[in-house]
Amino acid sequence: MSSTIQQSASILKGGEWLIKESSPFETFIPEDFNEEQQMVKDMCAGFLESEVLPIVDRIDKLEPGLMPSLVDKAGEQGLLGTSIPEEYGGLGKDFITATLVNEGLGGGFSFSVAIAAHTGIGTLPILYFGTPEQKAKYIPKLATGEWKGSYGLTEPNSGSDALSAKTAAKLSEDGKHYILNGQKCWITNGGFADIYTVFAKVDGDKFTAFIVERGMEGFTQGPEEHKMGIKGSSTVQLYFQDCKVPVENVLGEIGKGHIIAFNILNIGRLKLCAAALGGAKRAFNTSIEYANTREQFKQPISNFGAIRNKIAEMAIQIWVCESALYRTSKWIDNKEAELVASGKPFNEALLGAAEEYAIECAILKVYGSEVLDFIVDEGVQIHGGNGYSDEYIISKAYRDSRINRIYEGTNEINRLLTVDMVLKRAMKGKLDLMGPAMNVMKELMSIPDFGSGEEQPFDAERKTIVNFKKAILMTAGAAVQKLMMKIEQEQEILMNVADMAIETYNAESALLRVMKLVEQRGEAACQMELDMARTYLYDAADKINKYGKDAINAFAEGDEQRMMLLGLKRFTKTAPFNSKEARRRVAAKIISDNKYPL
Numbered sequence: 001m002s003s004t005i006q007q008s009a010s011i012l013k014g015g016e017w018l019i020k021e022s023s024p025f026e027t028f029i030p031e032d033f034n035e036e037q038q039m040v041k042d043m044c045a046g047f048l049e050s051e052v053l054p055i056v057d058r059i060d061k062l063e064p065g066l067m068p069s070l071v072d073k074a075g076e077q078g079l080l081g082t083s084i085p086e087e088y089g090g091l092g093k094d095f096i097t098a099t100l101v102n103e104g105l106g107g108g109f110s111f112s113v114a115i116a117a118h119t120g121i122g123t124l125p126i127l128y129f130g131t132p133e134q135k136a137k138y139i140p141k142l143a144t145g146e147w148k149g150s151y152g153l154t155e156p157n158s159g160s161d162a163l164s165a166k167t168a169a170k171l172s173e174d175g176k177h178y179i180l181n182g183q184k185c186w187i188t189n190g191g192f193a194d195i196y197t198v199f200a201k202v203d204g205d206k207f208t209a210f211i212v213e214r215g216m217e218g219f220t221q222g223p224e225e226h227k228m229g230i231k232g233s234s235t236v237q238l239y240f241q242d243c244k245v246p247v248e249n250v251l252g253e254i255g256k257g258h259i260i261a262f263n264i265l266n267i268g269r270l271k272l273c274a275a276a277l278g279g280a281k282r283a284f285n286t287s288i289e290y291a292n293t294r295e296q297f298k299q300p301i302s303n304f305g306a307i308r309n310k311i312a313e314m315a316i317q318i319w320v321c322e323s324a325l326y327r328t329s330k331w332i333d334n335k336e337a338e339l340v341a342s343g344k345p346f347n348e349a350l351l352g353a354a355e356e357y358a359i360e361c362a363i364l365k366v367y368g369s370e371v372l373d374f375i376v377d378e379g380v381q382i383h384g385g386n387g388y389s390d391e392y393i394i395s396k397a398y399r400d401s402r403i404n405r406i407y408e409g410t411n412e413i414n415r416l417l418t419v420d421m422v423l424k425r426a427m428k429g430k431l432d433l434m435g436p437a438m439n440v441m442k443e444l445m446s447i448p449d450f451g452s453g454e455e456q457p458f459d460a461e462r463k464t465i466v467n468f469k470k471a472i473l474m475t476a477g478a479a480v481q482k483l484m485m486k487i488e489q490e491q492e493i494l495m496n497v498a499d500m501a502i503e504t505y506n507a508e509s510a511l512l513r514v515m516k517l518v519e520q521r522g523e524a525a526c527q528m529e530l531d532m533a534r535t536y537l538y539d540a541a542d543k544i545n546k547y548g549k550d551a552i553n554a555f556a557e558g559d560e561q562r563m564m565l566l567g568l569k570r571f572t573k574t575a576p577f578n579s580k581e582a583r584r585r586v587a588a589k590i591i592s593d594n595k596y597p598l
Contacts, residue, residue, distance in 0.1 A: 011334050014357045015422050017505065018469055019436045021462070024515035028096070028330030030322055030598075031517060037097050040082075044104025047077060052108045056396065059110050059232035062224055067114050067234060068148060068192050075145025079105065080119055084127060085346055089140035095333040095350070096326065102271045103325075106278020109400050110232030116275050117188040117233075118142070120268050122149020125197040125209060128347040129252040129260050134211065138195055150193035152184035152212075152238050153261055160413050162199070162261060163207055167240060169200040176247060178202070178210065180218070180240040186407075191224055191234035198238070199257050206255035210245050218243030229399030265408060266354040269361040270332070272408045273325055273368030276401075280318050280375040283397040285595045287314070287379040290394075292594055294384075301382070302591045305584070310378045312583035315590055316532045317371045319598060324367065324509035328360045359421045362414040363502050369404035369411060376401045415498035416491060422501075423480065423487075437477035440470045444567040457518070461511050464537060464574060468504040468544055471571040472497065475548050478564060482555050496551035503540040503547075510536050528589050529598075531582040538577045545572040 012020055033041070051073055052059070058066060074080055083098035084090020101119075106112050123142045126134055126149075141147040158164045167182025180200050187196075196212040212219060222237035252260050288311065291302035301307050335353035340346060354361065376398040380387035387394050405411045425431040476497045480487055487494070514533040517526045548568045556564055590597060 011331060013430070014331075015359045015425055015431050017508065018422065018472065018501070019431070019433065021466070022508065022512055024512040024519070027327055027509075027512040027516060029513045029516055030326050031513075031520075033096075033100070037100055040093075040097055041100050041104050043077065044079065044101055047074065047079065048105065048108045048111075052111045056109055056111075056232070056393070060396070062232060062234070067111070067232065070111055071114060071118060071145045071148055074105075074115060075143070079115070080123075080145050081143035082119075083350075084123070084139060084143045088127070088135060089143040095336060095353075096329050099271065099274045099325070099329045102274035103278040106275035107282030109279075109396060110230045112275050112279065113230050113233040113403075114189055116271060117151065118145075118149045118193075120271055121151035121197070121264055122189060122193065122195070124264050124267065125151070125251060125260050126195075126211060128263070128351055129209070130211075131248075133248070134251070138211070142195065147194040148189055148192055150187055150189040150196045152187050152190075152196050152198040154184060154186050156183065156185050160410060163258060165199060165201060165207070167198070167200040168204065169202045169208060169210065169245075171202070171247070172244070177244040178247060178250070180210065180212075180243040180245055182240050184238040186225070187221075187236055187238050189234050190221055190236035190238060193234075196238065197251060197260075198240075199261060200240075202254050207257040208254050209251035209257040209260045211249040211251050212243070212245055213249075216243055216245060227403075229396075229402055231399075263351050263355060266358045266361045267350070268408045269365035269414065270325070270328065270354070272404060273321070273364035276368040276372040276404050277318065277321050277325060279397065279401065280321070280372045281596050283372070283376050283379050283394060283401075284314050284318060286394055286397070287311075287375075287382045288590060288594055288596075290386075290392075291382050292591060294386075302587075307382060308587035308591070309580075309583055310382060311590055312535075312586040314375050314378055315586055315596060316536055316583075317374060318596060319529070319532050320506050320510045320536050321364075321368055321371045322598075323513040324360075324506050325364055327509045327512065328357055328364060331360070332357050359418055360505070362409075362418045362421070363505050365408055366411045366414045366418075366498075367502055367506060369401075372401045372404055412491075412495065415495045415502075418498045418501060419476070419494045420488075422476075433473065433477070437473040440474045440567075441477070443470070444474070444563055457523075458511070458515050460575065461534070461537060464541065465504065465508045465511060467571040467573075468500070468507065468540070471544055471548050471568055472500045472504060474564060474567055474571070475500065475551050478560075479551060479555050490554070493551045493554050496547045496554075499547045500544050500551075503543050507537050507540045528586055531586050534577060535579050535582045535586075538574055538579055541572045541574045545569070548572070 012022060051070060078091050079101055081090030082093045082101045086092040102116065105115050126138050142149050153162055155165050155167060167180060169178040169180050172179055182200060184198065194214050198210050198212045200208060200210060202208045218241050220239045225235040227235060291307055292300050294301050332353045335356050336349045339349035339352050344352065379394045380398050383392055383394050386392050389395060422431065426433040479493055483490055510533040514526060514529045517529055545568060549565065552561060552564045552568065
């Protein structure tokens with residue numbers, strides 16, 4: 001490969017995949033799950049089938065006590081404490097296993113939202129930032145579900161701009177309590193939770209987290225919100241009117257609440273992707289079963305090319321999302337182990353690992369939520385008029401999906417964060433973008449390398465990925481050089497670059513997975529995976545070209561513009577590929593199996 005993109009023989013740092021090649025043999029793929037992890041995945045599927053899916057209509061009606069009882073049942077099976085250390089009543093499992101639980105329960109509609117909120121933002125702030133006394137008091141009961149957790153950050157006038165919150169906290173005259181005044185909105189599990197992590201400003205400017213318990217004086221909640229989807233998820237407003245919170249319930253340090261909020265979001269974004277993936281697989285299977293049984297013109301609609309094209313594309317996006325998710329999860333798992341080995345306590349180790357891969361977590365949040373949206377939308381289309389009826393569960397999946405592009409940071413915010421974090425790491429010297437970007441600009445002035453010698457398997461695909469990265473480095477580097485500090489105001493350009501990065505990370509993850517599988521099983525046994533990886537790569541080239549053109553045309557002109565557009569065309573050029581036949585082969589396998597087969 002070109003010297004512009006270096007080959008890597010070790011685990012990459014966050015964002016480093018942009019300037020280095022990854023090894024397929026060091027890449028974790030879903031086929032690497034061990035026996036225990038497979039059992040956990042099966043247990044989650046069994047729990048949904050037996051406890052949740054038969055009563056989704058009752059859940060959506062917010063039947064009093066029903067959702068808390070399901071959380072209790074999940075706790076009895078250990079599903080709430082997968083990643084919580086054994087000393088606090090959890091199972092102490094690795095990060096991949098915890099991610100699998102999020103995926104495995106992700107197809108449970110509103111129940112999935114309640115569980116994700118409880119085990120994530122409802123529990124992790126105390127687990128990672130609590131004092132020993134706070135952890136001993138709260139975590140064991142949160143791990144079993146005896147106490148339910150929730151999280152209060154958003155306010156009527158502060159969403160993405162969380163630090164502009166108005167909820168205020170003032171130390172009482174006797175120094176024993178903080179007095180909270182304000183309100184929070186869109187609080188998941190708010191109607192039945194026992195424990196809330198609530199953010200407020202001490203003395204008007206010190207953004208701080210507090211542990212608030214149900215029943216504290218001055219703490220009340222509003223009625224359940226009427227929502228477009230996830231109707232069975234409890235969502236209320238919280239009100240604080242001279243609410244007395246003991247000083248020992250300050251979480252973390254005064255004025256350091258933003259550290260808690262933003263670090264928890266890193267983990268939450270990856271876990272949202274996992275849950276969205278689980279939901280996508282279940283909606284996909286529902287659509288396959290329908291396509292195989294619904295007959296028109298005296299044959300199943302799954303026989304028709306238009307439907308097969310949809311089925312194949314749905315499977316490809318699920319498979320690619322899965323590849324990127326577990327590649328990243330293993331990186332976080334490895335980094336956590338490395339930090340523990342260096343002497344870091346478990347909470348600092350996982351937070352440090354998640355922060356290291358915050359770029360990838362943002363990418364996954366965007367892609368996972370948009371894959372789910374695509375799957376349910378096409379699922380409704382496959383169902384035709386029936387898909388618009390409440391009698392068919394795909395309509396519920398469609399409504400429930402839409403929220404995922406909004407919470408845990410909107411997808412627009414996460415796209416902007418993806419580029420912002422890369423640039424900040426480059427400016428701090430943590431990520432060497434300057435050298436590779438300069439090499440790309442030099443390459444634009446040189447004669448293209450048409451290759452020489454005998455090609456090895458996957459050389460063409462690997463070169464395509466390398467060229468995608470060059471396209472990003474060229475476009476982003478030129479934009480930063482041209483716009484300098486004004487780049488922050490050019491959100492459209494930043495989102496174009498983010499989309500180039502998202503497509504590249506996904507395409508590389510898919511390629512690494514299939515390379516590893518072919519090495520293990522042989523090419524003949526991996527035809528479906530080869531078709532999916534190559535189809536995604538082929539389509540990604542056109543998308544990256546479009547995103548790149550939109551960005552370049554927005555800031556460049558004249559000779560500079562022409563040179564970069566020619567370079568972009570070179571870097572996104574692919575060989576002719578019959579994607580129709582590849583998709584037909586993928587669809588045929590899925591239709592035969594009557595489900596997502598991988």
